[in-house]
Amino acid sequence: MSLQRIAVLVSDGKNPVSGEARHCRNDSLALQVGLNLVPDLTVLHAGNADNPALQDYLALGASHIDVVPTNGDMVESLAAQLQNVDLILTGTRAENGEDSGLLPYLLAAKLNLPLVAGALEITQSGNHLEILQFLPKGQRRRVRVKLPAVVVVHPLAAVELCHVHARQILGNITAHPATNSAVHHTPWRIDTPRKPIKLKAPLVQTGHERLMAAITSKNKGGTVVNDGNCVEKAQVILNFLREHRLINY
């Protein structure tokens, strides 16, 4: 099997300062990763076809964008458009809506496809994909996944975005007929802007304890090694590293 139909899901982003509609960078990276695999992609957006953000995706390489409406179940209407697709690419996290990063997972579960998140590079080998996956602390992992699959592209994917105005003029957008954009079944309400409150265990203290807490500072620091010569002190450091499995010699 070869990679014939690749679908990229794009969402509309917005400028964090001015709030102006624009492409979502994470999704544009997914688009570019797809373009590097095959020249012609299915680009899918759930939302409004008049959204100026979609013009950006045309300029960034999508020749055609299919727009599905979001009234009803978004996963349902996207899944309906994504039958017989070899590879579905998405960005890591949207810039609007719930931002939960759940959509690709729900879609993969709905279509019963395997999913790999955090993809930095994708290469095809037969009916598998080889993916370089991002892990924190400078680690990377190579994994192989069977096609068809859903792949979530990581924001650090090393592809270059190229904005071409001619493509924006040539490209076109199709709005599909209908079949609140809630992703999952959790009802959210918008709260007044404020700082989140950290959860702390309630502390029941006697008056004396509270007094002592106020006049003595808490014993926070760790072990202090004052004695011994340099070699002994170096040994203490090495033992500490060994004890916490930070070195393996």
Add this chain to the structure above:
Amino acid sequence: MSRVNPMRPQQTTSSGLKRMVLQANVKPEEAHAPKPIRSPAKPKTRVLVIAHSDRGALDDHARQALAAAAILADAETTVTVLVLGELHENLSSAGADEVMVLPELDFQQFQPDVELASLLAVIKSMQPMRIFMPDNLIGDGDLGRRLIAHSQLTTATQVVEIDTKHVASYQAGCSVLAVCNLPEIVLLAANAVDTDLPFSAKATHVDAVELNHASGEYQDLGLQTSSAAEIALEEADFIVSAGNGVQNLSTLETLALQLDAAIGASRVVVDDGKLPRDKQIGATGKTVSATSYLAIGISGAVQHLQGIKDCRHVIAINRDSSAPIIKRADLSVIGDAEDIMQALIGEIAKAKGANA
């Protein structure tokens, strides 16, 4: 405001200055006063905390998820933690009533199908009322979302605020704070919970479940670790950092090479032009989250400490036992930086030689 006890013991330094002695005012029995046990005698319900371990220990983020579960649990609720990967530490101070370990499901192995199937088996047998997971990048965020997609439960991801009734998370490009009732699956963002608990728990071990077989859709082709010098400071796992107390930077570079660590610096060193600006750690430099941070000749000014607040193990080498970094460090070695670095280089070479 906390007041400083004027009767604190003092020490006279070599230059004749009077300096307060840190930590000398805590009586040993006070420091070790046992905390009351929270674990319920007659449990009725159960909450489940799921997290991957890293090098045999739960990291701060995972402990926050565990603390959230323990704080929110009532007197009849058991907090069970399912550790994916090896575990070499006791979780009683972290608030775990029961601990189940699945050592084969290490985060470095890519086997989401096995993990999800095993998780569903555990959930089926335990019937938890609620599930808490850290929303991190070492696999828990991924696994949690897979679990959500396979369940019909109410959920919230990237939760920045939680209490007994509701959770909150940032939405629409971090522009609004949205709240909902406390859902059944909670993926917690980092630092939403204080891990200081006024109680401890029993942390009894429960037998692990059988692992499910792989579906064959995924295959792990192995890890690629790049040397510490190649990766960005923010991503580094081990950082050796130079301060004004380091006279000889080449010794520090040798040490960093030996430990396979990235090099960082305090602002003074960077301002002196000894290291480039992108090595500066602190409020006006980079914020790092290394597992081990070796601060050599760094006094630990607040601006510097801000940059290392996410580091797990901080080790300080300093001549001055009253420097602020000593308060932050988990291990402090008092002495001359150059001498200790040289000794450390020698000892590491010896240890590596003995191992080879």
